[in-house]
Amino acid sequence: MRKWVAGAIVAAACLTTAAFALAGGREYMPVRQTPDMKTGFIERVAAEDGRYVLTIDEIKWYEGEEAAKIFRERESDSGLDAPPDGYYIVNDDSALTELPIAADAQVVMQIYDKTGDITEAETAWDEPVSLETFVQQIKADNGLHLDDFPYHLAVKDGQIVKIVQQFIP
Template sequence: MKKRIFLGLIVLVSTTLILGLANAKGNVGHKTPTNTTTNSTVFIHNINEANGQLLLTSDEIQWYEDEEANLQFREHEEDANEQEALDGYYIVNDNSELQSLRISPNAEVIMQIYDQPGVTAEPELNPDEAVSLKQFKALFNQMDRLDLRDYPFHLTIKNGEVIKIVQQFIP
């Protein structure tokens, strides 16, 4: 009788230990990493507010410069007469699926060119000009002469939230 109880306890403890390890191993891939920062280059389609949160809807692209741009150009434009990317950059958009991202209320926004409020002249290049998030939202929805949807933006995303938006100038 003692042998049976002892064997039963061994089986119970072993089973519990094995199931516990299997469960722990199975959960490893499901943990949300903390403090993860990624970069993404996108075309922004829309900026709107929902439930007090600013959201950005975008289409991720690949942005290439210099010799890598030329290589990608030749790979994607097989029938082209040209052998080099125009203006030293090349954009690839293999997947036009849109994604929605939260924008941090403290997000940093860096612009290169935009319609200056109250200025009637054509927009001029002002490299790395910081603007407020509120100003960026207003500029994005203003399409008088310059539509910001035509420009790529480099996003820095931390823990699933956009913390930095940098406009890429294109000639």
């Protein structure tokens, strides 16, 4: 499961930035799930017919007590009562989903490479970026693999209208 290994790597990479961000006065706030939301890992972003299309591997994202409940059901032999980082991912279906992105889609990031020096990347809560910046960052091979983060996608009329990068505690 590539996503589990990647999640551990991303979590380790975020530990120093998380400490800095939490010291900045804002605590982590879970993304509010809505019925029109899909959550997943980005497998591919491509320009097609004058717009971008995301291919995602959909997951179920759980946090807090809900994560602990699902964790106990699925990992009863782990010796733990809850997932170590407070979240749990279920990915029972390997099918991929393709969705077009609206030209005016909002994109909200938590961490990405702003300067070209990955060592300077730090968490900035709910930072809006342009769709072009998002696409460039997803495709970048700079050490911070943004496709290792889950994303929450608000879908309206069959297209993505908002993309929110999930912070990995």
